[in-house]
Amino acid sequence: MCRGLATLPATCLKSAKDIKHKISFLLQKPEPHSADQKQIKEEKAAAAAASRVPTAAEMEKWKESFSHVMSSEMGRTVFTKFLKSEFSEENMDFWIACENYKVSTPSKMSTRAKKLYQQHVVADAPNEVNLDAATREDTRLNVQNACPACFNEAQKMIYTLMEKDSYRRFLKSKLVQDLCRTCITSDVKKNTNCCKHT
Known part of the structure; x- marks a missing residue:
């Protein structure tokens, strides 16, 4: 022990050790929970998908129907990028x-439903979605007895909103047109056909 510390009273040394212990505890990184790990995994997958250019075949499928966009990880990533541009x-x-919630364990369902x-869903929520009053109220009541289906109507309404509204603009967007040009260039190099223009 250095001479300066040796001259301090024992109570000061104990306080210093307590403070050191508390600081080291605060500096420890918490172990990520399984839900956090799943979110981290999804974010990494989305980042990987965002760096990849969709194929012509994928883009043609997206043009056929909104369900093809939503059933494709790459489609959801590109569509989300478009939605961000529209706020x-x-x-x-x-x-x-909602999709993640449906596969929650029963013990966590109530907490996750409320979150x-x-x-x-609640009015003035941080990421409030556009629901009519009846669906909002039904969802509020459903959450009180959380089950896998308690957000079904609200989720369906938002899906329909994206399909009828955003999806049409998505197909005509500069983002999709640029991706089409990229896949045309890529396919020309491969000597194959590519996207037809929207």
Whole structure:
């Protein structure tokens, strides 16, 4: 022990050790929970998908129907990028959160339902989605007895909103046109056909 510390009273040394212990405890990184790990995994997958260019075949499928966009990880990633440009990404966030909620363990369902409701459904929520009053109220009542289907109507309404509204603009967007040009260039190099223009 250095001479300076040796001259301090024992109570000061004990206080210093307590403070050191508290600081080291605060500096420890918490272990991520399984839900956090799943979110981290999804974010990494989305980042990987975002760096990949869709194929012509994928893009043709997206043009056929909105369900093809939503059933494709790459499609959801590109569509989310478009929604961000329109400041409406909360719709996709809510839809994905509902999908994740449905596979929650029964013990966590009630907590997750309340969190999802507070995040997206309640009036003035941080990421509020556009629901009519009746659906909002039905969802509020459903959350009180949380089950896998308690967000079904709200999720369906947001899906329909994205399909009828955002999806049409998505197909005509500069983002999709640029991706089409990229896949045309890529396919010319491969000597194959590519996207037809929208």
